[in-house]
Amino acid sequence: GESVGLHLPTLSVQEGDNSIINCAYSNSASDYFIWYKQESGKGPQFIIDIRSNMDKRQGQRVTVLLNKTVKHLSLQIAATQPGDSAVYFCAENISSGGAGKSTFGDGTTLTVKP
């Protein structure tokens, strides 16, 4: 079936630097994408989302970029902090006919060094 995958399983950055986490998706019918943060032993936490009619969306310290041409999604975290250390998942969703269910990528473990 269709899947969403991440390019890098781990990412280590220095505190204060910017982080970029990438994601490739394969279902061209997907039109809604979400980034989640998951800390150890907890459920995923919503970070930011983007619909396919947009190519960029900004939140507080985070930006999501969507490139539909190459089916690529990225999450940028500005001024990364130790509290940002977690596993980050992208998820794809089909708004119509997809029953609202999300397909998750493999996850990238972000480690922030003080």
Added chain:
Amino acid sequence: GAVVSQHPSWVICKSGTSVKIECRSLDFQATTMFWYRQFPKQSLMLMATSNEGSKATYEQGVEKDKFLINHASLTLSTLTVTSAHPEDSSFYICSARDRRGYHNEQFFGPGTRLTVL
């Protein structure tokens, strides 16, 4: 707002017993809830979609007779792992969609750690 709870947060049981996990939307009504399973250092795998008042829709490869799902109200869905075995040990996570919400935003519960001895 948009809080989802799960109970219990962790459970240890003997092989062959059944375990029930509850998922509740605390401050909103959820016509649809989702159940995921996550093994260590792996991603979330969707097991089934639970719709209020109707039968759950299971993903390919998930045994519906082993993982019983009941969505009896707009705020509660339950997952029962029947005749649990050690290979069922995993982190079970539910999510819920707010019926008033836009897009398909899901709100996730904190997860339930199941250990089968």
